Amino acid sequence: MNAYKEIAWNGLWKQNSILAQLLGLCPLLAISTNFVNAVSLGLATIVVMMLANFAISALRALIPYEIRIPVFILIIAALVTMVDLAFNAFLHDLYLVLGIFIPLIVTNCIVLARVEAFAAKNGLRASTLDGLMMGIGFVWVIALLGAVREFVGQGTLFSGIEMIFPTLSGIQILPADYPGFLIAMLPPGAFFVLGLLIAGRNWLEARANQRLREQRIHHQADHPTSVPA
């Protein structure tokens, strides 16, 4: 597996920011009440993570080790502010949808975590790719969480999509008189669904490890002289 593939695999699955590292829970739980909000926050997060990783990787030779954390926070906060202003000025329609989420990204410690763990030690291209992949890993989990909570909580999917694509509209899946399931919309529901997702990931990982072990045992049985890995 080459280095770029490994970065992608780490971001999307193995070291997934939510499922494996459990980072960034504050915006995750607050915004995942429906699919459209969740994806919107996720996309804004991707932009900031790529920019932050790029900037820190580019400046890493100038940042003394002792004060790296304050400098990282300074750079991330400045970038988020500039992204927020730029969105407001140049992409105003999108800003009306994403705008409230952008300042929230500062509270997402996954940005600081990747800057510290990866961008401060790696080159420009690898760091930017890491930001992108960690961001995509964040998006797919928060999108799934949002979809489940929206479906259970109010019986719809993609509600509010007309704010992004005016020609589309949300889908009512359960009957319109579905009374809703309030707990799914409130923070406890987010914890329940997140717990189930993490359990699902752990189950898949455990199964994959089990298979790997069985393969090794077969391998040894076929070639008794070979050295175990």
Added chain:
Amino acid sequence: MTEPIEIARRESSALRISVRTAAILLAFTLVFTALMAGTYRATAPLVAASALAEKLRLIGEVLPPSLYDNDLMADAITLAPQKALGLDDQTRAWRARKNGKPVALVLEAAALDGYSGRISLILAIDAEGRLLAQRVTAHKETPGLGDYIDPKKDRNKARPWITQFSNLGFDSVPREKWRVKKDGGRFDQMSGATISARAVTNASGRALTWAVEHHDNLFALPANGRYEEPRSKP
């Protein structure tokens, strides 16, 4: 044993490192503050224009431009904080006229008793004391539950909840009936999310009462004047 000279040398090098690190931190702070300030200055006119367009759009939603012929933005007044409207800060109100005659007043109000705090409203009230329309401009009600007070989030697109107030005044809905049905009033609420509807309904009732009472004084004020409460009644 460390020589005294050696200790002195180490101390001075520690001091040098501290000063150097502080200088680097200061440099980063200055550079990134300058970048932020530059971005702010470059985007400020565009951001202000968008905010004004957004306000005009909201005003346009509650008050159709065909109803008036004056320059609404120029015929604005400042309201001192009005407790009756739920406002702690001064706000703007806009006076619409046709052929010089008062047509409607556009003003902001707030309900402080939403499910998650404050709900901000913008209302247009005509010269006969009828609520032409109102919209929620900001709220934090539970998504998917109480947020139907905002027509963008209301699942009933054909007839959003907030439109049931349109063109009603105390002549057709008596003051004591200006409540949600659950409180014995006239207006619908969604079951399970009464608090949001109640807050908006009661706030609009209070705003309507206030606007009717102060209507003539508000329209008598010169443009860009400031309206103070004459005397709060006991």
